[in-house]
Structures are given as structure tokens and as C-alpha cells.
Amino acid sequence: LDGKPLADPRPLTFTTGRRKTFWSKNCVAVGLSSGFLEPLESTSIHLINTAISRMISFFPHQGFDAADIAEYNRQTHWEYERIRDFLVLHYKATERDDSEFWNYCRTMPVPDGLQHKMDLFRSNGRIQRDGMELFAEPSWLQVMVGQRIMPQAYHPFANLRPEAEVETYVKHIEQVIAKCVRVMPTQADYIAKNCAATSA
Numbered sequence: 001l002d003g004k005p006l007a008d009p010r011p012l013t014f015t016t017g018r019r020k021t022f023w024s025k026n027c028v029a030v031g032l033s034s035g036f037l038e039p040l041e042s043t044s045i046h047l048i049n050t051a052i053s054r055m056i057s058f059f060p061h062q063g064f065d066a067a068d069i070a071e072y073n074r075q076t077h078w079e080y081e082r083i084r085d086f087l088v089l090h091y092k093a094t095e096r097d098d099s100e101f102w103n104y105c106r107t108m109p110v111p112d113g114l115q116h117k118m119d120l121f122r123s124n125g126r127i128q129r130d131g132m133e134l135f136a137e138p139s140w141l142q143v144m145v146g147q148r149i150m151p152q153a154y155h156p157f158a159n160l161r162p163e164a165e166v167e168t169y170v171k172h173i174e175q176v177i178a179k180c181v182r183v184m185p186t187q188a189d190y191i192a193k194n195c196a197a198t199s200a
Contacts, residue, residue: 003197003198014036014039015036016035016036016037016038017035017036018034018035018036018037018077018080019033019034019035021073022034022051022072022073022076022077023055023069023072023073023076024069025064026064028051028055028072030048030051030052030055031044031047031048031051032044034047034051034076035047035080037080037083037084037087038087040087040090041083041086041087043083043087043134046083046134047079047080047083050076050079051076054072054075054076055072058071058072078131079134081111081113082113082130082133082134082135083134083135084111085110085111085113085114085117086134086135086139086140086143088110088111088114089110089114089117089118089140089143089144089147090143090147091105091108092105092106092108092110092114092118093118093143093144093147093148093149094106094147095147095148116128117140118144118149121140121144121149121151122149122150122151122152123151123152123153124151124152124153124154124155125151125153125154125155126155127140127141127144
């Protein structure tokens with residue numbers, strides 16, 4: 001902290017999970033009434049937006065059709081599972097072993113869909129995305145490589161590009177990143193300028 005704490009930290013507890021049924025008869029659960037996964041990735045706002053969009057697409061002009069309700073529930077269930085898998089990956093892929101919590105996370109069983117994604121990536125660097133998943137390939141790549149899940153091989157098509165062309169492309173990326181870094185403030189400078197704590 002830059003300044004004196006205003007109060008003691010207040011631990012927050014929450015229950016994770018989702019409803020078995022999101023739309024029942026004439027009632028649709030949206031937002032926190034539909035479920036809660038975890039606060040770090042801020043997925044709740046996304047889930048509210050997609051629930052509203054999905055509801056509009058299925059909204060009846062008269063009556064409620066069981067097929068529409070079932071499909072709404074299926075799509076919402078699928079979306080929650082894909083987001084859950086991405087969140088679980090952060091914990092499962094840890095190398096930490098300094099507490100009971102991290103030991104459990106590292107050794108816990110994971111959903112079949114997540115295990116499949118991890119296995120595909122380990123084999124040849126493939127990232128399998130299904131339909132309209134929230135998290136794109138770069139997000140999956142960053143978490144897997146960042147947690148040291150590395151592919152054992154790569155697709156042979158990668159060898160079809162001339163090595164000099166690949167080196168030029170990688171060099172260009174390095175230059176773009178270096179240029180961005182040169183003009184960016186350090187974290188300490190940014191905080192001091194934009195959001196420093198006021199002295200009490």
C-alpha cells in the first residue's frame with residue numbers, strides 16, 4: 001500500500017456454481033441469480049450480456065415453447081461449462097506446492113472438456129475452441145504457456161514457411177513490443193501519476 005490502510009481487510013466468501021435450469025416456465029435467471037463462477041476474470045458481466053441476447057433470440061411472442069426453453073438452458077449450460085474450464089485451468093496448471101490448497105489444485109481431477117484441451121495442446125500445440133466460447137485462442141495459449149504447459153511437438157505445416165521469413169516475423173513482433181515498452185511508464189510511475197493513495 002502507498003498509504004495507511006483505512007480498515008482491516010474483510011475476507012469475502014462466496015459459493016460458486018450455477019442453476020440446473022436457467023429458464024423455467026415464465027421465469028429466467030440472469031446475472032447472479034443464474035450462477036457465479038469466480039471474481040478474478042469478471043465473467044459475470046459477460047454472462048449477463050449473453051443471457052439477455054439469448055433471451056431476446058428465444059423470446060416468445062405468445063406462450064412458452066418447451067423446445068425453446070430447453071435450447072436456451074442447453075446453450076447457457078454449455079457457456080458456463082466452457083468458462084468454468086478456462087478458470088479451472090489457472091488453478092490446475094499451477095506448479096505451486098507450498099500449501100494444502102495448491103497441492104489439491106495441482107492434483108485435482110478436471111472436467112473432461114478441459115482435460116481434452118490440455119491433452120491436445122500438450123501433443124501438438126492445438127487449441128480447440130468450440131463455437132462462441134468467451135475466451136479466445138490467445139487467452140488459452142497465454143495461460144497454458146504461462147503455467148508451463150508446453151507442446152511436445154508442432155504441426156508439420158509450420159516447417160513449410162522459410163526459416164528466414166519466420167525469423168523476420170518474430171523480429172518484427174519483438175520490435176513492436178520493444179517500441180510499446182519504451183513509451184510506457186513503469187507501474188510505479190503510472191500509479192504515482194494516476195492513482196496514488198492520498199495521505200490521511
